[in-house]
Every structure is written in C-alpha cells, then in structure tokens.
Amino acid sequence: LIGNTLCGLLMAIIGWFDGYAYVELWFAGVVAANSLSLSTVYFFKNRIGPYKSPFIWRWSFCLTNIIGGAAQGAGAFLFLSPELQFCALLYLFTLGGLMVGTTPVGIFMPAYFAFIGGLLTVFWAASLTVLSDQIAIILVFTALYAAVTTKVAMSIGQTVRKSLELAATNQALAHKLIDANQVLNKARTNAENADRAKSEFLANISHELRTPLNAILGFSDVLKQQLWGAIGDPRYTEYAADIHDSGQHLLSLINQLLDISQADAGKLQLVEEEIDIAPLVEDACHLLREVAQSQQVSLSLSLGSDLPPLLADPMRVKQIML
Known part of the structure; x- marks a missing residue:
C-alpha cells in the first residue's frame, strides 16, 4: 500500500x-x-x-x-x-x-x-x-505481463503457505514433545516414588525382622544353656511356645517382604477383622521382655479390663507394637 x-x-x-x-x-x-x-x-x-x-x-x-x-x-x-x-x-x-x-x-x-x-x-x-490504434498490442503485452506476474504471485503464495504449514507442524510437534516430556517426567517421578516406598518398606521390614529374631535367639539361648535347669522344666515349654510364636511372626514378615509388588504400588493390603487387642499386646510384651531383661531394662504391662474390640489387621497391629 x-x-x-x-x-x-x-x-x-x-x-x-x-x-x-x-x-x-x-x-x-x-x-x-x-x-x-x-x-x-x-x-x-x-x-x-x-x-x-x-x-x-x-x-x-x-x-x-x-x-x-x-x-x-x-x-x-x-x-x-x-x-x-x-x-x-x-x-x-x-x-x-x-x-x-x-x-x-x-x-x-x-x-x-x-x-x-x-x-x-x-x-x-x-x-x-x-490508443485505439495500438489496442491489440497493448492487450497482448499487458495480458502476457499479467500472466507472468500471476505465476510469480502463485509461486510466492504457495511458498508462504508451505512455510506457514511447516511452522504450524513444528509448533504442533513442539507441543507434543512438551506433553511427552511431561508424561516422561511424571513416569520418572512415579518410579522414584515407588523406589523410595520400596526402600522405606525394606528398611522398616528389616527392623521388624530383627525383633522376633532376637526373641528367638534369646529363647533358644536359654534352652541351649539350660539356664532353668534340666530340659524337663515346664518353663522350657513356655519358651518353646514363645519361639514358635516368634517364628510364626517372622514367617509372616518374610512372606510380606516377598510381596514387593505391593510396596512398588505404594500401599500394602490390609486384612481387617475384629480382634481383641489385649492378647496381642501381651504377646508382644512377652516377646520383648527377654530382650529387655538382657539389656537390663524393666518392661511392665498394664491393660484395662473392658477394652473394646478393634477392627484391624492383627499382623499390622503386632508390627506396630514390635
């Protein structure tokens, strides 16, 4: 213009x-x-x-x-x-x-x-x-010139349109790349969170494995050295039961440890049921008492007589207490 x-x-x-x-x-x-x-x-x-x-x-x-x-x-x-x-x-x-x-x-x-x-x-x-006398020459010349400029205009227009289409395609690819990077970052974050959850789970479960294992070692040591006298003493039977209970708890923890997929998902499945909390507390206290005594620590237990039932996973409750 x-x-x-x-x-x-x-x-x-x-x-x-x-x-x-x-x-x-x-x-x-x-x-x-x-x-x-x-x-x-x-x-x-x-x-x-x-x-x-x-x-x-x-x-x-x-x-x-x-x-x-x-x-x-x-x-x-x-x-x-x-x-x-x-x-x-x-x-x-x-x-x-x-x-x-x-x-x-x-x-x-x-x-x-x-x-x-x-x-x-x-x-x-x-x-x-x-210019009526020269009109034929003018018409032919201007028509040819217009045809040439039109061809140039069409070529320019096609080039510009292709450039715009290419720019739009590049922009769309850039948006797709950004979206792909966001998905990749999210997947990496989820993988890191899962790995962190697994590491925390393994750290926690290794600590929980030590408690019943120490109890088993303590009770076994009492039986081995016959600290209470001959094997016929009834207290050895009680310790044998404690070893069995600790072994059962240790087995359940090992089974849980093998189920790594639950830890990768960031959650552990709960098997809830109505339980009496008092026996669980007494068992946990009994398992820990021998270890506590070996460290010269006094362990006492006081429970109310009217404790209501608890809806929970017994193994998880015992893990918490131990």
Whole structure:
C-alpha cells in the first residue's frame, strides 16, 4: 500500500509539472483507495465491528483491492497519449512495477486477482479510448505481463503457505514433545516414588525382622544353656511356645517382604477383622521382655479390663507394637 501510494505521488507530481489536468483528483482517489484497504486490515487485526469475521474481512479486502487497482488504472485516462510521451512511458513503467509489487498478496490469490483485474479493466478501457490504434498490442503485452506476474504471485503464495504449514507442524510437534516430556517426567517421578516406598518398606521390614529374631535367639539361648535347669522344666515349654510364636511372626514378615509388588504400588493390603487387642499386646510384651531383661531394662504391662474390640489387621497391629 505504501509503494502504491508513492507511485501515485510520483506520477501526480510529474503530471502536475507537465500541466496534466485532474492529477490532484486522481491522486486523491489513489490515496482514498489505499486508505480504505489499510483501514480494512487495521479493523481485522484489531477485531473491530463486523471485521471480526474472517469471511467478511476476506471479501472486504478483495473489494478494496478492486477499488485500489481501478484507481491506479484510471491514471491511463490522464497520462496515456498517442505520442507516448515521457509521462505515458513513466506511467506504464509504474504500472508494471505495481503489478510486480503486488505479487506478495499471492498468499491470498482472490485479493491479488481483484487488484490486477480492477487495474487492467480500467487500463484497457482507457487504452481503447486513447490508443485505439495500438489496442491489440497493448492487450497482448499487458495480458502476457499479467500472466507472468500471476505465476510469480502463485509461486510466492504457495511458498508462504508451505512455510506457514511447516511452522504450524513444528509448533504442533513442539507441543507434543512438551506433553511427552511431561508424561516422561511424571513416569520418572512415579518410579522414584515407588523406589523410595520400596526402600522405606525394606528398611522398616528389616527392623521388624530383627525383633522376633532376637526373641528367638534369646529363647533358644536359654534352652541351649539350660539356664532353668534340666530340659524337663515346664518353663522350657513356655519358651518353646514363645519361639514358635516368634517364628510364626517372622514367617509372616518374610512372606510380606516377598510381596514387593505391593510396596512398588505404594500401599500394602490390609486384612481387617475384629480382634481383641489385649492378647496381642501381651504377646508382644512377652516377646520383648527377654530382650529387655538382657539389656537390663524393666518392661511392665498394664491393660484395662473392658477394652473394646478393634477392627484391624492383627499382623499390622503386632508390627506396630514390635
């Protein structure tokens, strides 16, 4: 649009100095047509009024290009002459430059055809009036020139469209890459959390394994050294029962340790049932008492007589106490 206006200004100045009539009105028409096209672009970019609709803007832009091309072509009525004086030749050269300069509009070919069509229609009408003897040559030459510039415009438009499509594809791939990275980061975080949960589980279970194992070793040591006398002493039977209970608890912990998949999932399955808490507390205290005594620690137990039943997993409760 700026080049269009500057070309019109150049022709108006030269025509004014050469004494051509109505050049001011013609240049005013060129400026008005270009201003109309510029306002159409401005309204669309800022989503003003009906130009919010791409459909309305497209055909409004085509209409303003027809008017702009016709305004430039109307200069032929002023500058063309049978003698093809300097102004006429300069005007023809300017029109050729305008047709080449309009080729970038080829990204939207209807607008390009609108401008070229408006320009050539008025130019041919003026040529038929002013240069009727040379009209055949003018028609052939301008038609061939328009065909060449149209081919260039179509090539430019195709190149720009491919560039835009490639940019859109790259942007879509970039978004997919970002989404894939987010999924990967989430999976890595989940894997790290699962590994951390497994490590914590193994650390906790190793501590829990030591408690019944120490009890088993303590009771076995009592039996081995016959600290209470001959093996026939009834207290050895009690210790044997304690060893059995500790072994059962140790076996359950080992079974739980083998089920690593539950730890990887970040949760352990609970088998809830209604239990009496008092026997569990007494068993745990009994298992720990021998170890406590070996460390010269006094262990005592005090339970109420009316403890309500508890809905829980017996093995988990015993793990907590030990």
